[in-house]
Amino acid sequence: MYIQEQKDVETRISLEKEVVAEEMRRRYKVIVAKLGLDGHDRGAKVVARALRDAGFEVVYTGIRQTPEMVVNTAIQEDADVIGISLLSGAHMALVPMVLKLLREKGAGDIKVVVGGTIPPDDAEKLKEMGVAEVFPPDTPLSYIIKRVRELAEERRRS
Amino acid sequence: MRMSPEELLKRSFEGDLIALSRLLTLIEFPAETDPEIFSFIMRELMKRSGNAHVIGVTGNPGVGKSTLISKIISIYREKGSRVAVVSVDPSSPFSKGSFMGNRIRMQQHSQDPGVFIRSTATRGAKGGLGIGTTLLIEAFDGLGFDKIIIESVGAGQIDVDIQNVSHTTINVLIPGAGDEIQLLKAGLMEIGDIYVVNKSDKPEAEIIYKQLQELFESEKIESRTGWRPRIYKTSAVMGWGVDELTSGIEDHKRYLFENGGFKEIIRRRRVYSTKQYVKYIIENYIERYLDRVDKDLLEKISKGSIDPFTASLELVKKLITK
Secondary structure, three states: OHHHHHHHHHHHHHHHHHHOOHHHOOOOEEEEEEEOOOOOOHHHHHHHHHHHHOOOEEEEEEEEEOHHHHHHHHHHHOOOEEEEEEOOOOHHHHHHHHHHHHHHOOOOOOEEEEEEOOOHHHHHHHHHHOOOEEEOOOOOHHHHHHHHHHHHHHHHHO | OOOOHHHHHHHHHHOOHHHHHHHHHHHHOHHHOOHHHHHHHHHHHHHHOOOOEEEEEEEOOOOOHHHHHHHHHHHHHHOOOOEEEEEEEOEOOOOOOEEEOOHHHHHHHOOOOOEEEEEEEOOOOOOOOOOOHHHHHHHHHHOOOOEEEEEOOOOOOOOOOHHHHOOEEEEEEOOOOOOHHHHOOOOHHHOOOEEEEOOOOOOOHHHHHHHHHHHHOOOOOOOOOOOOOEEEEOEOOOOEOHHHHHHHHHHHHHHHHHHOHHHHHHHHHHHHHHHHHHHHHHHHHHHHHHHHHOHHHHHHHHHOOOOHHHHHHHHHHHHHHO
């Protein structure tokens, strides 16, 4: 009896999966944010657009975001990955605040990547603190897309 | 971190933002969840829904919808209302990806726990809303939000779906985008309960304002719903006219309450939503059927040995008998 019921449910699920549109499937969602007092948004826009073209749903927050704004946005949007762009040199002050807030609010599963003018030493330190990936200048877009996808997959599995 | 459906609901009702956000994602993508669990969750939410005032904001791209919404949120927050925003941006027909930039104008509210903003992409839907939009409305309603503001995609003349889900539909216009002939066209210019001339810090705003007055305030023209559309001038960036607009929105809500329209619109929204899902599913089924199952028919259609209308009848017959 139980097994029959179980089977019925399974057939129903597979039927509905078959019938449901590709468009109704969940896509990876990424926040692209400019953190701190930094108006240089060309890079962030290029990356956001490349992610759009690679099939991601990108929420762009614009410039001059505080760590709290970025984290609250990511939580409300149920984002898989936060992409932070920083060219101001304030990365060692601001990025750890984002990581801390994410953990405090119970959203530590959201992956954080950082792009911009990050010296190699700092990049190492950021990774030790919990940043999943740092993309220095001249990182190919195809590599960014690949890594963001892998990280989003990882978050969905967690 | 996984939560049982009961746990997810309980925490969401308690105001846990992580749970609430996950709940919304689950609802936005019904196909990803076991149908039993999905209908359980929706049942729980819809028991409590039917109270929120749904405000639809539409208009062409770049007219200032998001900025205006941000100002409206501020006023409702002063009054103590809990506000949810569902902001729709287009999905790519090619990559299926989306660039969603409406939030930028509303980020001042990102630290306010009384405001919850969810960006959602159209995902193949036409008409100005996204596939998940109607279910998100039911969810926010059931979760106890007082005001649910729906921002359509930058709308074209036939993107009128927002009026199927909103109690109060606001059509935002700007000066300098065509003459009064555009205002006479069917579709988008028929659905507003309220028309807003935004960017009215520009001197030409007076022209379109007068044209709208002639169009809607003339006693000779009968109103479709019994409500005579209101017209407001705003400058969302400067913060002009938003107080007046918001009291106009509240007047409209009162009007709906007085004549029973409020509950009627909720009934209409649910029927509309159901029909939309049926359409998406059938539409997709046809796509798949033709591409994968009936390659012979597809070939005949492509070659031109059968005309599209005759082929469509054949296809419908096959689908119905299946």
